[in-house]
Amino acid sequence: MDPFEVRMHALxxxxxxxxxxxxxxxxxxFAVRNFTQCGEDIWTCIVEECENGSINSRINxxxxxxxxxxxxxxxxxxxTSSSSQVNAGIASGLYVKYLAQDVAKIVKSVVxxxxxxxxxxxxxxxxxxxxxxxxxxxxxxxxxxLSTLNARKAAGTTSEEAPTGSSARQSSSxxxxxxxKRIEEDRxxxxxxxxxxxxxxxxxxxxxxxxxxxxxxxxxxxxDGALEVSLDIExxxxxxTTSDWNEDDDEAARExxxxxxxAEGEGPMDLS
Amino acid sequence: MPxxxxxxxxxxxxxxxxxxxxxxxxxxxxxxxxxxxxxxxCGFLEALGARIGFPRRTTAxxxxxxxxxxxxxxxxxxxxxxxxxxxxxxxxxxHDTLKKPRELLSVSYxxxxxxxxxxxxxxxxxxxxxxxxxxxxxxxxxxLLAVERLILETICFNFTSRMPFPYVIKVGRAxxxxxxLTKLGWRLAIDCYRTLLPIQYPPHTIALGGIYVAAxxxxxxxxxxxxEPGCRTSQDIADSLSDHGVWEDQFHVVVQDLEDIAHxxxxxxxxxxxxxxxxxxxxxPSSPHPHSxxxxxxxxxxxxxxxxxxxxxxxxxxxxxxEHEHTPRVRQPLGNxxxxxxxxxxxxxxxxxxEGTVRFxxxxxxxxxxxxxxx
Numbered sequence: 001m002d003p004f005e006v007r008m009h010a011l012x013x014x015x016x017x018x019x020x021x022x023x024x025x026x027x028x029x030f031a032v033r034n035f036t037q038c039g040e041d042i043w044t045c046i047v048e049e050c051e052n053g054s055i056n057s058r059i060n061x062x063x064x065x066x067x068x069x070x071x072x073x074x075x076x077x078x079x080t081s082s083s084s085q086v087n088a089g090i091a092s093g094l095y096v097k098y099l100a101q102d103v104a105k106i107v108k109s110v111v112x113x114x115x116x117x118x119x120x121x122x123x124x125x126x127x128x129x130x131x132x133x134x135x136x137x138x139x140x141x142x143x144x145x146l147s148t149l150n151a152r153k154a155a156g157t158t159s160e161e162a163p164t165g166s167s168a169r170q171s172s173s174x175x176x177x178x179x180x181k182r183i184e185e186d187r188x189x190x191x192x193x194x195x196x197x198x199x200x201x202x203x204x205x206x207x208x209x210x211x212x213x214x215x216x217x218x219x220x221x222x223x224d225g226a227l228e229v230s231l232d233i234e235x236x237x238x239x240x241t242t243s244d245w246n247e248d249d250d251e252a253a254r255e256x257x258x259x260x261x262x263a264e265g266e267g268p269m270d271l272s
Numbered sequence: 273m274p275x276x277x278x279x280x281x282x283x284x285x286x287x288x289x290x291x292x293x294x295x296x297x298x299x300x301x302x303x304x305x306x307x308x309x310x311x312x313x314c315g316f317l318e319a320l321g322a323r324i325g326f327p328r329r330t331t332a333x334x335x336x337x338x339x340x341x342x343x344x345x346x347x348x349x350x351x352x353x354x355x356x357x358x359x360x361x362x363x364x365x366x367h368d369t370l371k372k373p374r375e376l377l378s379v380s381y382x383x384x385x386x387x388x389x390x391x392x393x394x395x396x397x398x399x400x401x402x403x404x405x406x407x408x409x410x411x412x413x414x415x416l417l418a419v420e421r422l423i424l425e426t427i428c429f430n431f432t433s434r435m436p437f438p439y440v441i442k443v444g445r446a447x448x449x450x451x452x453l454t455k456l457g458w459r460l461a462i463d464c465y466r467t468l469l470p471i472q473y474p475p476h477t478i479a480l481g482g483i484y485v486a487a488x489x490x491x492x493x494x495x496x497x498x499x500e501p502g503c504r505t506s507q508d509i510a511d512s513l514s515d516h517g518v519w520e521d522q523f524h525v526v527v528q529d530l531e532d533i534a535h536x537x538x539x540x541x542x543x544x545x546x547x548x549x550x551x552x553x554x555x556x557p558s559s560p561h562p563h564s565x566x567x568x569x570x571x572x573x574x575x576x577x578x579x580x581x582x583x584x585x586x587x588x589x590x591x592x593x594x595e596h597e598h599t600p601r602v603r604q605p606l607g608n609x610x611x612x613x614x615x616x617x618x619x620x621x622x623x624x625x626x627e628g629t630v631r632f633x634x635x636x637x638x639x640x641x642x643x644x645x646x647x
Contacts, residue, residue: 212318215459256474
């Protein structure tokens with residue numbers, strides 16, 4: 001395929017993009033396969049479609065980007081035997097670096113100011129949080145984008161006006177089909193989210209064939225930020241979210257201690 | 273007429289019970305050989321967890337279930353990947369991190385048969401099951417489900433499972449440990465699951481054990497440290513936890529338990545160092561990949577990095593500990609002298625079968641009778 005054909009094909013897939021895994025994976029595979037020749041072109045198409053598409057298609061694109069980054073990082077952690085140019089692209093994370101550059105712009109398209117962007121606000125924030133947790137994008141950058149979103153939201157609600165008159169009613173009935181389509185797509189995404197919510201960022205693990213070492217043998221850097229493996233990321237996330245020792249823990253510990261060390265004189269329990 | 277019987281959940285075992293039951297199931301294997309298989313199984317589960325992205329709780333519980341299984345079932349009748357996979361499957365259900373058996377099998381083949389994995393078109397390297405002998409896959413899947421059933425019976429279908437990992441952080445914070453020390457304690461708690469400690473001690477005890485060993489490792493034969501603002505030094509924490517104190521009542525633990533955990537963990541580490549020195553050979557470090565960054569660890573790093581501790585030093589630590597250790601506490605037997613009697617003889621014919629009624633209760637008999645536990 002020449003670059004023009006690639007662009008046309010990419011645009012076609014983007015316009016037909018919906019919430020199903022099938023349509024997402026089709027575009028992901030295409031984008032990855034053509035990265036070396038036309039990565040930048042394809043990226044431009046994506047950003048443009050994000051700016052010009054309907055509000056529903058923009059959120060579909062955001063979810064597609066999530067899958068795309070996941071695939072790029074998976075590939076980056078695997079050994080390959082392709083040419084060095086391809087390897088260089090893979091090692092650099094393919095589209096992830098483009099996303100890092102343009103994340104603010106994309107979020108601005110997916111959640112435009114005012115009422116128009118509201119349907120996409122919560123999902124976008126969720127995706128951003130997930131990118132932060134999985135270290136797909138530098139956490140500081142994500143924080144910056146999130147605070148811009150929050151600042152906007154706060155300013156926006158004070159100047160909101162309820163839509164009046166028949167023109168509003170007319171536009172909402174025209175969009176009914178879109179609304180139902182959106183409901184279905186949200187349902188599809190929630191289902192998938194539930195299945196994937198617990199997954200730790202695996203792309204930071206070396207794809208090694210050696211039997212894994214003891215966790216306590218892993219290097220322990222003095223300063224934060226020298227993240228090496230998923231283990232560290234999971235620890236960091238737990239460190240931030242775990243509460244202090246409290247009454248519930250006290251009770252739980254007491255309970256477990258009783259199960260494990262029955263009081264003197266209770267005698268062996270009959271298992272027969 | 274099939275009889276009805278009752279089985280009680282047995283969350284913990286005493287060291288003596290573990291010893292007795294393991295010996296029964298070990299058969300002709302020596303202790304060393306048994307330990308090798310155990311480490312292989314645990315390593316296999318770590319590799320699966322790393323590839324799929326399971327959180328620690330899923331991998332840890334899978335390891336726990338694996339250990340528990342072989343208190344009741346002989347090693348000669350099962351190979352370790354079948355039991356490990358089934359344990360993992362049960363664990364994914366317990367922790368709501370579900371994966372289907374076929375998905376687990378696909379990743380397990382990628383680990384066991386790296387040449388197959390290299391040919392895979394999947395970005396994650398899983399083996400495409402459609403490219404494998406369907407009979408083999410189906411056979412393995414059936415075996416996984418059969419072992420799953422046996423595992424569920426060993427835990428009396430009790431799906432609750434408390435983990436030490438949050439406790440490591442809570443306890444570390446309460447004791448004034450630095451974040452770095454807590455992190456090491458967290459990792460040591462992870463390593464505990466390669467031993468039989470979690471079936472002998474409750475999770476908060478394991479957590480404290482992790483912190484204790486972390487404090488010992490970072491202070492023994494080290495130059496005295498200055499305390500970081502708001503925190504205590506490792507030496508200070510190690511000293512507190514080496515002796516009776518208020519912390520015992522605070523956390524419902526006794527010092528003897530920590531000592532037992534410490535020795536077991538140190539033995540594990542010493543063993544680990546002996547293994548890794550057998551695997552690595554002297555070589556120059558591979559030169560860095562021109563495009564590598566801290567996030568892109570390429571697979572060309574052929575050698576395991578050397579362990580950060582010195583085996584002799586750990587042995588000296590063990591000796592130093594023995595010099596002021598406390599009398600181990602007397603453990604009340606938690607069951608009959610031979611709990612496997614339940615699973616032997618006539619009873620074994622009802623095991624895994626669907627005839628007759630078996631009531632599975634979620635707690636040991638004493639607790640159930642006192643009405644302390646609902647369900």
